[in-house]
Amino acid sequence: MVETAFFDVAVAGGSLRVARFGSGPELVLGIHGITGSCMQLVPLARRLGAQYSTLSPDLRGRGASNHLPGPYGMQAHADDCAAVLREFCGGPVVVVGESMGAYVAVVLAARHPELVERLVLEDGGFTLSLPPGLDPQSVLEAVLGPALARLDQVFPSPQAYFDFWRAHPALAEEWSADLEDYFAYDLEPAEGGLRSRARAEAVRADGSEHIVDPALTEQSLGALKCPVSLLRAPRNLLDQPVPMLPDEAVAPWRDVLPDFSDAMVEDTNHYTLMFGERGVEQIAALATEKAGG
Numbered sequence: 001m002v003e004t005a006f007f008d009v010a011v012a013g014g015s016l017r018v019a020r021f022g023s024g025p026e027l028v029l030g031i032h033g034i035t036g037s038c039m040q041l042v043p044l045a046r047r048l049g050a051q052y053s054t055l056s057p058d059l060r061g062r063g064a065s066n067h068l069p070g071p072y073g074m075q076a077h078a079d080d081c082a083a084v085l086r087e088f089c090g091g092p093v094v095v096v097g098e099s100m101g102a103y104v105a106v107v108l109a110a111r112h113p114e115l116v117e118r119l120v121l122e123d124g125g126f127t128l129s130l131p132p133g134l135d136p137q138s139v140l141e142a143v144l145g146p147a148l149a150r151l152d153q154v155f156p157s158p159q160a161y162f163d164f165w166r167a168h169p170a171l172a173e174e175w176s177a178d179l180e181d182y183f184a185y186d187l188e189p190a191e192g193g194l195r196s197r198a199r200a201e202a203v204r205a206d207g208s209e210h211i212v213d214p215a216l217t218e219q220s221l222g223a224l225k226c227p228v229s230l231l232r233a234p235r236n237l238l239d240q241p242v243p244m245l246p247d248e249a250v251a252p253w254r255d256v257l258p259d260f261s262d263a264m265v266e267d268t269n270h271y272t273l274m275f276g277e278r279g280v281e282q283i284a285a286l287a288t289e290k291a292g293g
Contacts, residue, residue: 001181002046006064009057009087011080017064018084021045022053027093028287029085030056031077031101031108033124033274034206035147035198037063039182040098043275047284057084059104061202063185072205074216078108082115091115094287098122098274099244100206103217110220118227120286122279123244123270125230126221126253127214140207145238148207151200156193158184170239170271178275227259229286231279235269244270 003023008015019038022045030041038056045054059077060068070076081104085091095116097105102124109116119125141148155161165183166175187194210217236244243264250262265279273279 002042007087009080009084011060011068011083012076013060013069014067015065016060016068016080016084017058018087019056019058020053020088021056022048022050024048024050024052026052027089028052028054029081029093029095030054031081031095031097031104032056032059032062033099033101034144035062035151035196035203036099036101037182037185037197039063039185040274041096042181043178043280044096044283044287047280048288052288055084055088057081059101059202061199061206063197066188066197066199066202070202070205072202073209074103074107074206074220075111077104077206078111081105081108082112085112085115092117094118094120096120096122096283096287097125099124099270103210106217106224107220109226110223113225116226119224119229120283121228121230122273122283123231123233125217125228126245126249127210127217128245128249140204143237144203144207147237148200148203151196151198151203154190154193154195155187158187158194161187161194168238168271170235170237170269174272174276176275182275221253222256224257228257228261230260230262231273231282231286232262232264233268233270233273233279234264234266237270239269 002021005020007018009018032040038058041054041056058065095105102121105119106125186196188197232245234243236242265282268279
């Protein structure tokens with residue numbers, strides 16, 4: 001297990017829980033996904049090696065930051081992450097954004113460019129074109145599936161929660177100790193058993209923001225001055241052979257972003273890109289790449 005310490009950082013409305021994985025002098029900021037937690041960054045932190053430390057906050061409404069009130073949204077999360085960096089180092093650092101964390105990372109780099117050296121984005125950060133007139137909550141339910149459904153459920157034991165996730169089509173064949181640690185951290189006591197720490201209102205508010213008003217992401221992408229590396233999985237959240245970010249979502253930005261690279265990590269889905277060895281190896285390579293490398 002990677003060396004771990006937890007800290008509380010003052011932000012609007014209270015304190016944000018932040019994990020520091022590792023003890024190396026070079027800092028990387030890792031931002032988790034829409035229903036995730038700081039523990040999502042453990043596989044990457046281990047792969048980075050002894051020279052690095054990974055700062056990984058529980059975004060407001062998730063993990064040990066689930067007591068923090070709204071407003072939620074990418075700007076609020078970006079400002080929280082800026083507070084973390086100012087507390088620990090003042091930047092600039094490499095920022096790794098996973099899934100929704102990639103959208104937070106893009107807004108962070110646009111709003112606080114002095115804190116961000118480079119962006120490494122995983123299956124996120126670019127807007128998707130959706131047909132007009134769709135109900136945002138229906139789209140959210142369809143995209144997130146079991147990840148969203150669990151927020152209203154109570155489980156009798158940690159093992160029951162693990163079994164719920166073991167049946168997930170994207171994880172059934174690639175279960176790991178990292179996943180068990182990740183899901184164990186996500187649990188808190190509830191009447192009748194245990195429930196996810198992620199607050200449904202925070203998840204729905206953040207998810208709906210992309211669907212209702214993608215302008216923030218587009219404006220932030222257009223304002224970026226730092227290098228951007230994108231990694232994508234060829235299969236989605238449910239392991240279907242449809243990428244979360246299709247080529248048509250990325251192509252318009254290839255000639256707009258000042259220093260951009262894009263790669264598909266073969267034989268991964270949205271989850272195994274972040275937890276599997278193949279995906280984590282490529283994320284770590286990009287996060288530790290030196291200027292001109």
